[in-house]
Amino acid sequence: MQGENLTSWSFFFLEGFSRYPKLEIVLFIFSLFVYLITLLGNSILILITVVDSRLQTPMYLFLGNLSFMDICYTSASIPTLLVNLLSSQKTIVFSGCAVQMYLSLAMGSTECVLLAVMAYDRYVAICSPLRYPVIMNRQVCVQMATISWVTGSLTALLETSFALRIPRCGNLIDHFTCEILAVLKLACTRSLLMDTVMLVISVLLLPIPMLLICISYVFILSTILRISSAEGRNKAFSTCGAHLTVVILYYGAALSMYLKPSSSGSQEIDKIISLLYGVLTPMLNPIIYSLRNKEVKDAVKKVLGKMYLQQTQEHL
Template structure:
């Protein structure tokens, strides 16, 4: 019996989309393309935020953290998804499963808190523009960003340790990664401590930050509507609209996954939502933030000019 338990915990099978072999090839190509775009877009945002002096502001400090989180988050799951889609033996070791689960939870949770911090930053910038540089200095921005990372890492450690200590009656995970809800479906029996912890963490990291974001944007909207200048209103709406679009995309997918009844929906639907949550949103973040942002466009243009200038110099 001990040998059987040891074998059970030594590795898992990831079912992924193995029921649809044709779909796997399509998903591989699409996921690979989206992953490369994610790496390129978010790396570019981080690079210009570091190199361009005009972008070394609290807004771009938080945006750089968001981009780095997205790179790490997708790198924790997408390479494993790509291997899963191509490999005939869709297995993962217990240690690999634990690391993948922890990283996905930590980075996803940290992003929830960071988006709330970014909403606070926008609220201060629009309601108190004259005091903004003082109120949102390094002494405020660094603790907010560090708190986001710490909240994600600590809650993920709690959830992962509880999930992987739960007795499992099977090793076939009906998912393409070690997603915690898919793993817990293998539990031999429901555990009240695990269920309570999952619910408490989900509420703390989803509805609570989202409520804070909604309150922040209620203040922002009231301030924007009082601005007499049409150009000022347009600029404020443009900046805040980008952040709000990211919030809707991210929280919409997360809420539909983690705060729904466990009996509702099919596992296939959960996999599709996971793809939207884990691949599409990180890819769209830099596009949304740069699409109507003249500062980002100008910084990217300068970066490309520098690169082309160096290449011309090297060729001569």
């Protein structure tokens, strides 16, 4: 089968965590629990940003987009992981692999851009509060969110189309999902074009947005430290703390995954890192924003209270 083209493979085997059979049932329970919490938490955040008029602001528009991304991102890979953890034949058809790779790349890339957009939103809100309603009007916010989605979708399409064209000498993917770096390891020969595309896109979507976020927070911190009242400083810190925590979690894992030399660690470490930023981060996002934001907590209580009251009236 050596040297055959990718089109000859109708399916792939996913190595996953099959080298640790005793660990698979633990990972299944952990992944299922985290996935359900992710769906519930992010769905509630989307719901409250739609139904609560107090949350019809730019920050919560972006937060709703972030929650929708997290749902799509985890749904692209976790169901396959759950099935394969309980199956002895860990396979995925070629079309399913292509869709999974594209969705994971598209959602991850979009989130990179959106986190930078959210940092800019916080910068304007704190450094230019009087001009904030004018600068961050709804039309501008929708355009910025759209640019994030278009950028993520197009870069993912470019990466996926190039990756799927490369001839492969096997169909055993040493990963629990069709992660692009793991799939590229099946290539019969290195492709300079593919390496260049991956490097350029990785730089555009990881260090550059991260640099913009850092610059935004330098100005934000400088402005906060000039606030005279302790209450004002605490309020400013609380509005940025949740976003900054999410940025550190997401970019920390993503940078360690995509910008490290391929020989610097084992594939098992890559799988663990992928599991952390692909499963834990989407679950933690709504929790972090809920814990650090009084408006979100109040809106959640309001929505849940209405749902409980409605159910009570129906039973009566």
